[in-house]
Amino acid sequence: MSRPRPVELEFTAHDDPEVLGTMAVVEAGGTGWINLEPVVDDDHQPPEPGPFAFLGGSTHRVPVATWVPGRRPEGAEARPAAVGLQHATGPRVAGRLRDLGVPLPEGWRVTQDHPRRGLVVTVPAGTDHGTVLEWLLRAAAAVCQVETTGRWRAEVHAGRP
Numbered sequence: 001m002s003r004p005r006p007v008e009l010e011f012t013a014h015d016d017p018e019v020l021g022t023m024a025v026v027e028a029g030g031t032g033w034i035n036l037e038p039v040v041d042d043d044h045q046p047p048e049p050g051p052f053a054f055l056g057g058s059t060h061r062v063p064v065a066t067w068v069p070g071r072r073p074e075g076a077e078a079r080p081a082a083v084g085l086q087h088a089t090g091p092r093v094a095g096r097l098r099d100l101g102v103p104l105p106e107g108w109r110v111t112q113d114h115p116r117r118g119l120v121v122t123v124p125a126g127t128d129h130g131t132v133l134e135w136l137l138r139a140a141a142a143v144c145q146v147e148t149t150g151r152w153r154a155e156v157h158a159g160r161p
Contacts, residue, residue: 009154010039014134019154023129026156027069027081035155036065036136038148061145063087065136070125078125082111083136086118087143093119100142105135 011019019034026032040062066084073079087093094104094113104110104121112120119139123132137152 004158006035006158007156009156010151011154012151014137015130016133019133020129022154022156023067023069023133026158027129029158030071032156032158033066033068034157036067036133036140037062037153037155038140038144039151039153040146040148061088062148063140063143065140067132067136070123080125081123081127081132082120083123083132084118084120085136085139085143087140088145089143091115093143094121097139097142102135102138102142105131 007022009018009022023034026034064086066082066086068082068084070081071079085093089096092113094110097103105127107124107127109122110119111122112118141148
């Protein structure tokens with residue numbers, strides 16, 4: 001059985017009603033995730049990584065942010081949502097984001113901050129989707145290493161990551 005193709009949405013603002021509505025639908029469905037990345041014109045696309053790129057750090061010069069909604073297993077306490085950021089800016093990006101004016105909101109907790117695997121943060125259950133989306137877009141924009149169009153692409157996946 002093949003997994004359905006992701007649905008793509010293009011948007012410009014952190015308060016885009018279609019993206020926020022989609023986040024609510026994914027959360028209510030109990031499965032799925034959304035990847036977000038800035039749109040880059042063909043003229044500004046970074047070069048493809050070479051054959052030995054796996055030996056170095058991350059190759060995500062155009063960052064990819066991910067949101068996975070919290071889960072509420074039957075009869076159990078709600079689990080927090082998680083956000084991730086794959087980037088090519090090196091180690092300890094959480095501290096770098098803070099220095100760039102994009103600190104983690106109160107109550108968010110870093111669970112991984114690795115130069116190759118990226119940043120993973122837990123988000124308290126019930127956090128407003130607009131707050132999550134705004135932080136993800138600001139964080140991704142802060143570490144993006146190429147010129148972007150100002151537009152964003154959301155890739156909505158149905159199913160577990």
